[in-house]
Amino acid sequence: MQIAPPDFDRMFGALADRTRRDIVRRAIDGEEGVAELAGHYPMSFAAVQKHVAILERAGLVTKVRSGRRKVVRTNLEALRVARRLLDQYEELWRGRVDRMTALVTGSKEADR
Amino acid sequence: MTVTAVRKDPQALTMILEAEFEATAERVWQLWADPRQLERWWGPPTYPATFTKHELAPGSRVEYHMTGPAGDQPKGYWDVLETDAPHRLVFRDGFANDDGTPNDEFPRAEARVTIEDLGGGRTRMSIQHTFPSAEAMEQVLAMGMEEGLTQAVGQIDAILAEGVARSA
Numbered sequence: 485m486q487i488a489p490p491d492f493d494r495m496f497g498a499l500a501d502r503t504r505r506d507i508v509r510r511a512i513d514g515e516e517g518v519a520e521l522a523g524h525y526p527m528s529f530a531a532v533q534k535h536v537a538i539l540e541r542a543g544l545v546t547k548v549r550s551g552r553r554k555v556v557r558t559n560l561e562a563l564r565v566a567r568r569l570l571d572q573y574e575e576l577w578r579g580r581v582d583r584m585t586a587l588v589t590g591s592k593e594a595d596r
Numbered sequence: 597m598t599v600t601a602v603r604k605d606p607q608a609l610t611m612i613l614e615a616e617f618e619a620t621a622e623r624v625w626q627l628w629a630d631p632r633q634l635e636r637w638w639g640p641p642t643y644p645a646t647f648t649k650h651e652l653a654p655g656s657r658v659e660y661h662m663t664g665p666a667g668d669q670p671k672g673y674w675d676v677l678e679t680d681a682p683h684r685l686v687f688r689d690g691f692a693n694d695d696g697t698p699n700d701e702f703p704r705a706e707a708r709v710t711i712e713d714l715g716g717g718r719t720r721m722s723i724q725h726t727f728p729s730a731e732a733m734e735q736v737l738a739m740g741m742e743e744g745l746t747q748a749v750g751q752i753d754a755i756l757a758e759g760v761a762r763s764a
Contacts, residue, residue, distance in 0.1 A: 581598055
């Protein structure tokens, strides 16, 4: 069920909406179909369906068969990929700050 | 541990990192303003940077290259947008072609550096990095820079330590 390659613009764009983030959160359990999800929000079935379609195109959720029903399920791997991007950037800057610290602070490290 | 806070906002494609140094704002500013010092921390130990053009004034372009373990030399540049020594530096960070011209295939991130005196010889530096799109961020990370990261993080390289002794 892996969706490749991930489209990051689409992914972050899809996550920029509060309702869609909430759908992603609820769909982690993967037990509800679009109609049931729609019951959680003060908006029409069509509007929720549209949100789900945007999330689907971004690879964040998939519709999977569960018995006779179709349920919406979050693609956890896609969420992890999005998160990892920012984590990598943080690592880059943490490395830089460590080196900056070595330059401005005492000479303890220089003795090693 | 000098990094005091990291805030990431995947929706806004922004990461803010705060760090504190036992040094004056002027000393921390020198890490950016003196190219020889900048070279000691900008690239990871496996990809040291060399700044060939460096003037921190609005409208000027800073140019550098990094040198990888296989002798590869990826080039980069900053377009300086704002400066207010020793407190503020804003620039766009991009990659360049072999001849030094900006490589437009790679997106540019905007970095906003703020340096403030906390008193008692301490200084806080915050860096806000904003990407134009998620794809931009992915491309920047895919440049191979992250390969040297594991080695760089938490590691104080012997050369850098030497630099500490020299600049002390």
